[in-house]
Amino acid sequence: MYSAAAAASPPRRDFISVTLSPEEAVGAGGYNNSKAWRRRSCWRKWKQLSRLQRSVILFLFAFLAVCGVISYTSMGEPWKSLTNKSLDDQRTEPGIPGLKLANPAVLPAPQKADANLGDYPELSPQKLPKPSHVRRGPSNLQIKPPRRDVRLKTRHGTSRVVEELVQADKEEKTEKSVISWRGAVIEPDQSTEPPSSKIKEPEKPSSVEDVDQKEPVPINERQMAVIEAFRHAWKGYKDFAWGHDELKPLSKSYSEWFGLGLTLIDALDTMWILGLKEEFEEARKWVANDLVFDKNVDVNLFESTIRILGGLLSTYHLSGDSLFLEKAKEIGNRLMPAFKTPSKIPYSDVNIGRGTAHPPRWTSDSTVAEVTSIQLEFRELSRLTGDEKFQKAVDEVMKHVHTLSGKNDGLVPMFINTNSGQFTHLGVYTLGARADSYYEYLLKQWIQGGKKENELLEDYMRAIEGVKKHLLKRSQPKKLTFVGELAHGHFSAKMDHLVCFLPGTLALGAHNGLTADHMKLAEALIETCYQMYAQVETGLSPEIVHFNLHAQKGHKDVEIKPADRHNLLRPETVESLFYMYRFTGDKKYQDWGWEILQNFNKYTRVPTGGYTSINNVQNPSNPEPRDKMESFFLGETLKYMFLLFSDDIDLINLDKYVFNTEAHPLPIWAPA
Numbered sequence: 001m002y003s004a005a006a007a008a009s010p011p012r013r014d015f016i017s018v019t020l021s022p023e024e025a026v027g028a029g030g031y032n033n034s035k036a037w038r039r040r041s042c043w044r045k046w047k048q049l050s051r052l053q054r055s056v057i058l059f060l061f062a063f064l065a066v067c068g069v070i071s072y073t074s075m076g077e078p079w080k081s082l083t084n085k086s087l088d089d090q091r092t093e094p095g096i097p098g099l100k101l102a103n104p105a106v107l108p109a110p111q112k113a114d115a116n117l118g119d120y121p122e123l124s125p126q127k128l129p130k131p132s133h134v135r136r137g138p139s140n141l142q143i144k145p146p147r148r149d150v151r152l153k154t155r156h157g158t159s160r161v162v163e164e165l166v167q168a169d170k171e172e173k174t175e176k177s178v179i180s181w182r183g184a185v186i187e188p189d190q191s192t193e194p195p196s197s198k199i200k201e202p203e204k205p206s207s208v209e210d211v212d213q214k215e216p217v218p219i220n221e222r223q224m225a226v227i228e229a230f231r232h233a234w235k236g237y238k239d240f241a242w243g244h245d246e247l248k249p250l251s252k253s254y255s256e257w258f259g260l261g262l263t264l265i266d267a268l269d270t271m272w273i274l275g276l277k278e279e280f281e282e283a284r285k286w287v288a289n290d291l292v293f294d295k296n297v298d299v300n301l302f303e304s305t306i307r308i309l310g311g312l313l314s315t316y317h318l319s320g321d322s323l324f325l326e327k328a329k330e331i332g333n334r335l336m337p338a339f340k341t342p343s344k345i346p347y348s349d350v351n352i353g354r355g356t357a358h359p360p361r362w363t364s365d366s367t368v369a370e371v372t373s374i375q376l377e378f379r380e381l382s383r384l385t386g387d388e389k390f391q392k393a394v395d396e397v398m399k400h401v402h403t404l405s406g407k408n409d410g411l412v413p414m415f416i417n418t419n420s421g422q423f424t425h426l427g428v429y430t431l432g433a434r435a436d437s438y439y440e441y442l443l444k445q446w447i448q449g450g451k452k453e454n455e456l457l458e459d460y461m462r463a464i465e466g467v468k469k470h471l472l473k474r475s476q477p478k479k480l481t482f483v484g485e486l487a488h489g490h491f492s493a494k495m496d497h498l499v500c501f502l503p504g505t506l507a508l509g510a511h512n513g514l515t516a517d518h519m520k521l522a523e524a525l526i527e528t529c530y531q532m533y534a535q536v537e538t539g540l541s542p543e544i545v546h547f548n549l550h551a552q553k554g555h556k557d558v559e560i561k562p563a564d565r566h567n568l569l570r571p572e573t574v575e576s577l578f579y580m581y582r583f584t585g586d587k588k589y590q591d592w593g594w595e596i597l598q599n600f601n602k603y604t605r606v607p608t609g610g611y612t613s614i615n616n617v618q619n620p621s622n623p624e625p626r627d628k629m630e631s632f633f634l635g636e637t638l639k640y641m642f643l644l645f646s647d648d649i650d651l652i653n654l655d656k657y658v659f660n661t662e663a664h665p666l667p668i669w670a671p672a
């Protein structure tokens with residue numbers, strides 16, 4: 001601000017006083033430049049000094065002279081070499097214009113300003129966030145990615161292998177052709193595209209071509225508990241149900257569905273992943289000697305595809321054993337008659353011995369989830385065999401469903417007619433039974449095919465928007481986000497346990513570059529799925545829950561109807577916990593899974609071997625065992641538990657494998 005007082009005062013000056021001797025004054029006033037005068041003047045001054053002063057000055061001169069000589073000799077060499085090297089620097093490799101010779105000047109290049117930021121803590125560059133799939137576990141469990149896994153993250157979160165490392169890897173690969181026992185070290189073969197129209201030579205399994213040798217990550221205590229649970233279940237199956245579809249652990253017998261050793265086949269890759277070599281070998285023998293598909297038996301196309309075809313294909317990939325591919329080919333061929341329908345929408349049932357197919361007796365409809373959740377397996381079978389007919393049949397179904405009307409913002413009805421090819425029973429929308437895996441396979445096929453099939457992605461994205469718009473609500477009192485159902489415009493707060501696949505699928509999409517919103521929703525939904533266990537007396541979820549939309553005194557969020565309080569040892573929540581842990585590293589997901597495993601052990605374990613479904617999750621003193629162990633308990637639930645407790649991202653790496661809806665990992669094809 002301008003002040004009047006400041007304006008009135010004179011400007012301040014600073015002074016230096018200098019005193020000059022008469023001689024200096026002469027020099028300054030009448031400077032005489034003659035050499036004789038200067039010499040005389042110096043000599044006079046020297047004479048005026050005392051003897052001591054003169055000797056000190058002489059000593060100083062002598063000292064400086066000696067230092068000068070020493071430093072000249074020691075600096076001479078580097079200067080000489082620097083001069084030579086700078087000349088070298090100007091030269092280029094003979095014959096390659098512009099390519100500088102190796103070994104340029106030894107002096108370090110001047111550092112850029114930001115290279116020194118580390119000296120100033122407040123200016124240190126921000127640490128890059130870890131890639132989402134890198135574990136944040138305790139250091140002894142920390143994963144050291146194999147060399148091939150040094151990656152650059154792209155904008156969409158997908159990864160690109162650094163070129164030099166690929167080269168180094170190629171060299172390594174030529175030296176290694178070991179098939180390792182543990183699934184952890186097997187790499188899928190991602191080097192091939194979907195089959196062309198010509199029949200090709202069969203593809204090699206992933207394990208033979210692409211094996212990586214790395215330090216095995218030790219198995220931890222929780223994983224050991226899963227192995228123990230698996231062994232206990234397997235003991236029951238082996239003792240009382242060997243070679244049959246399902247164990248009835250209480251009556252120490254078995255039940256037959258297709259008569260194809262369903263539990264044994266579903267469990268093959270789990271044994272591989274858990275490292276149960278003896279059990280695997282024994283089961284393999286049964287597949288080699290006793291698995292016969294030439295049987296006059298009706299099988300459900302969807303169930304036999306996801307469990308048998310899927311199980312055989314993944315076991316082939318993990319083990320490299322061609323027996324499993326041969327068996328996969330055979331069952332694949334025997335299932336093909338299902339597609340001989342007027343609309344090409346497959347029938348639900350096939351007689352694999354007679355080669356005939358039909359819809360259920362009471363209708364000509366098929367279930368939407370069933371006809372749209374066989375694609376990963378048939379497409380992979382085409383890729384492996386070079387026979388395009390499998391892929392063609394299932395791709396046609398997807399293309400057709402893509403064009404159909406009757407969807408509600410991407411949400412599909414539950415039934416589709418095999419004659420007309422149209423949706424039926426319009427107006428009912430759920431993410432649960434009969435529709436669930438349609439949504440799951442949209443995303444997973446897109447991932448399997450290298451993220452090129454845009455219609456699949458479009459349908460998936462639209463459907464998730466549809467879920468948000470029509471099916472998402474919050475419960476009271478805990479405000480849990482849940483996915484309800486819509487029937488002819490009426491919202492129902494009912495959610496199947498089956499819907500708990502959704503958080504895992506959403507997280508997988510987000511990991512593959514889809515919107516971060518999906519991850520947020522996944523986090524909210526997995527909390528809800530966990531509460532479906534935690535709010536129940538046994539700590540086990542019922543088959544179906546109803547959420548309270550209004551707060552009522554003494555009521556929890558979750559209500560259970562008497563007809564819905566059974567638990568079939570289903571995997572969906574544990575499956576989603578596995579994805580959530582892989583992508584976030586948040587240990588709470590492992591802890592939740594651990595609670596669930598303990599409750600399975602408490603309420604469903606049968607002392608003589610095996611685990612059983614129960615009828616009443618609300619009665620801890622009598623959960624009412626149902627006397628049945630579903631094949632997916634070994635195929636999925638225990639497998640996802642084992643993977644959830646693992647800190648090894650290469651134990652079925654999610655950038656290399658995609659799980660089918662029965663938890664059988666299949667390789668992701670080469671990206672575009």
Ligand code: DMJ
Binds near residue numbers: 437572636661662
């Ligand atoms: C399994 O067969 C599959 O996970 C399928 O997608 C749904 N039902 C069971 C498990 O609950």
